[in-house]
Amino acid sequence: MSQPTHDVIAIGNAIVDVMAPSSDEQIEALGMTRGGMMLIDADQARDLYAAMGPGREVSGGSAANTLAGLAALGAKCSFIGQVANDQLGEVFAHDIRAGGIAFTTPALAGTEPTARCLIFVSPDGQRTMNTFLGASQFLPASALDETAIADAAILYLEGYLWDPEEPRAAMRKAIAASRNAGRKVAFTLSDAFVIDRHGDDFRKLIDAGDIDILFANENELAALTGENDFEAGLTALAPKVPVLVVTRSEKGAVAMAGGERAAVPAEPVEQVIDTTGAGDLFAAGFLFGHVRGKSLEASLKLGAVCAAEIISHYGARPEADLKELVAGVLA
Amino acid sequence: MSQPTHDVIAIGNAIVDVMAPSSDEQIEALGMTRGGMMLIDADQARDLYAAMGPGREVSGGSAANTLAGLAALGAKCSFIGQVANDQLGEVFAHDIRAGGIAFTTPALAGTEPTARCLIFVSPDGQRTMNTFLGASQFLPASALDETAIADAAILYLEGYLWDPEEPRAAMRKAIAASRNAGRKVAFTLSDAFVIDRHGDDFRKLIDAGDIDILFANENELAALTGENDFEAGLTALAPKVPVLVVTRSEKGAVAMAGGERAAVPAEPVEQVIDTTGAGDLFAAGFLFGHVRGKSLEASLKLGAVCAAEIISHYGARPEADLKELVAGVLA
Numbered sequence: 001m002s003q004p005t006h007d008v009i010a011i012g013n014a015i016v017d018v019m020a021p022s023s024d025e026q027i028e029a030l031g032m033t034r035g036g037m038m039l040i041d042a043d044q045a046r047d048l049y050a051a052m053g054p055g056r057e058v059s060g061g062s063a064a065n066t067l068a069g070l071a072a073l074g075a076k077c078s079f080i081g082q083v084a085n086d087q088l089g090e091v092f093a094h095d096i097r098a099g100g101i102a103f104t105t106p107a108l109a110g111t112e113p114t115a116r117c118l119i120f121v122s123p124d125g126q127r128t129m130n131t132f133l134g135a136s137q138f139l140p141a142s143a144l145d146e147t148a149i150a151d152a153a154i155l156y157l158e159g160y161l162w163d164p165e166e167p168r169a170a171m172r173k174a175i176a177a178s179r180n181a182g183r184k185v186a187f188t189l190s191d192a193f194v195i196d197r198h199g200d201d202f203r204k205l206i207d208a209g210d211i212d213i214l215f216a217n218e219n220e221l222a223a224l225t226g227e228n229d230f231e232a233g234l235t236a237l238a239p240k241v242p243v244l245v246v247t248r249s250e251k252g253a254v255a256m257a258g259g260e261r262a263a264v265p266a267e268p269v270e271q272v273i274d275t276t277g278a279g280d281l282f283a284a285g286f287l288f289g290h291v292r293g294k295s296l297e298a299s300l301k302l303g304a305v306c307a308a309e310i311i312s313h314y315g316a317r318p319e320a321d322l323k324e325l326v327a328g329v330l331a
Numbered sequence: 332m333s334q335p336t337h338d339v340i341a342i343g344n345a346i347v348d349v350m351a352p353s354s355d356e357q358i359e360a361l362g363m364t365r366g367g368m369m370l371i372d373a374d375q376a377r378d379l380y381a382a383m384g385p386g387r388e389v390s391g392g393s394a395a396n397t398l399a400g401l402a403a404l405g406a407k408c409s410f411i412g413q414v415a416n417d418q419l420g421e422v423f424a425h426d427i428r429a430g431g432i433a434f435t436t437p438a439l440a441g442t443e444p445t446a447r448c449l450i451f452v453s454p455d456g457q458r459t460m461n462t463f464l465g466a467s468q469f470l471p472a473s474a475l476d477e478t479a480i481a482d483a484a485i486l487y488l489e490g491y492l493w494d495p496e497e498p499r500a501a502m503r504k505a506i507a508a509s510r511n512a513g514r515k516v517a518f519t520l521s522d523a524f525v526i527d528r529h530g531d532d533f534r535k536l537i538d539a540g541d542i543d544i545l546f547a548n549e550n551e552l553a554a555l556t557g558e559n560d561f562e563a564g565l566t567a568l569a570p571k572v573p574v575l576v577v578t579r580s581e582k583g584a585v586a587m588a589g590g591e592r593a594a595v596p597a598e599p600v601e602q603v604i605d606t607t608g609a610g611d612l613f614a615a616g617f618l619f620g621h622v623r624g625k626s627l628e629a630s631l632k633l634g635a636v637c638a639a640e641i642i643s644h645y646g647a648r649p650e651a652d653l654k655e656l657v658a659g660v661l662a
Contacts, residue, residue: 018422020429021650049425050425052425052429053429053430054390054399054425054426054427054429054430054648055422055425055426055429056387056388056389056646057387057388057389057422058387058388059385068385086417086418087417087418087419087444087445088418091349091386091388094380094381094383094385094386095385095386096385098351098383098384098385098386099384099385113418114418315387317385319352
């Protein structure tokens, strides 16, 4: 088995985020679940956009955000995801490539536009997401570059992309390609509602030993294990995956690997502006530590520092110099 | 003459800004003039975009930014500008309408895309702009709603839009409509290079008494008057316009009206992040004070407060609650 030339290759939704400040009253009046992610169709997207305040656009997508963080930290990364041949697709492709990430998936022909996520940001920074998947849900298995997958130490997958059929098939194929090459598969559960829809699939993947590193938050841990008690959930899940990372918002994060357990508090943040991407950037920091052979605790700390950066401004792509921010942890 | 139903109607470029952090070295290497605005074609836009780092998109356009500020302060506004029928056009139209501004100019049919401005932001917050005008340069005089112009206390025009032929003709027609209705015309000189190209036109408008309120910065004052000495420039220009407002960056601003002179220092800013829109938001604050009958000094102070808000974050559209920020000045 040859050494991988890349650190992480990810498959994820190729989304541009559209963010605007909102109020919890507006979020409730529009029938959204505060803090959740809802899939919407083109008509809903039009109506919800009309209800939003003046916005700003920043590239997003869960796994793509994680790669942006990893690349900013110095990791060598590739992205696989489906944009359309339109202006938002150009924005997404530009931003990911400008971050130094290889991205060669051809734009989708036809009329499906590039995915966008309408994000209502509450005064306390909580984000409520409404995703119109558009082209992103049509990522075909044929778009996979299996050589590139075999060439990356870690294949990283987002649970959000398990909803649409074609990307789900593509991710199954990618898992096989990664494992055949002797690489690791990392998976983020993304959202408790995604687990409601696809928990059986996820549990099967885990039981089959196809997931080496699993990321979850507290709600997702409960949804996957059926255990409402945090410790009970950890105890149930940890033996089934080589590395389990559970983020707990302001309570920090816990990781378990081969019987070892580590925990870190959340990094202090002057003001939480927008929590979009907190989990994505936590995963970036943790994975960077993992591929660089850092301890479980140091990897968690890297995750916490990156998450703190992302929630201190609008948008889920890093703005500050992450290398500088984590220098103390890596020293 | 009936009372106007609107405070300000503006004609300006309909632009989405694409911003990324940069370095002065990169700005020089790409042949740009730090702090300037350069018009670029589609090929240059493609090449420059490829050279930019990961970006973020926020609606822009000088006069449109000013209206966003005015509307946020509570003024009733309308905008006239040309977008295309594309995603960036939707973004621009959404943002201006979501700000409470009337915008009914039909999107341009055809292949010209919505205008974008590629903005390289230096570490000290200076912005260097590269504008691809696209659809914006084809605003036809037929798009003017002369009833709406007659119904606004102030017609506000941006010098940037004097470059392309069709909008220039539209603005001349708008000036006539506004003056025939007994309203005031406000004009911002926008950029010293614009004055190099169109100074004769601007001086003729001023000499004809067609400009009631003129906005300039120090460089533009010098370019228009040919006086490199600030006081000499003021002395030359002030008698020719009922209200002259000159912004001086960190030195504050000066206004002269009917022999009266007022000045304010710049408002303190914790950290200058991005100076894009500083002049636009200064104009917003000043015009708000003017239409509300405030003193010259109070109007300048309103301008300074709004400018300070805009340079403390990325993007030229206000993020903080401007009404709250200016409450002390209006009390």
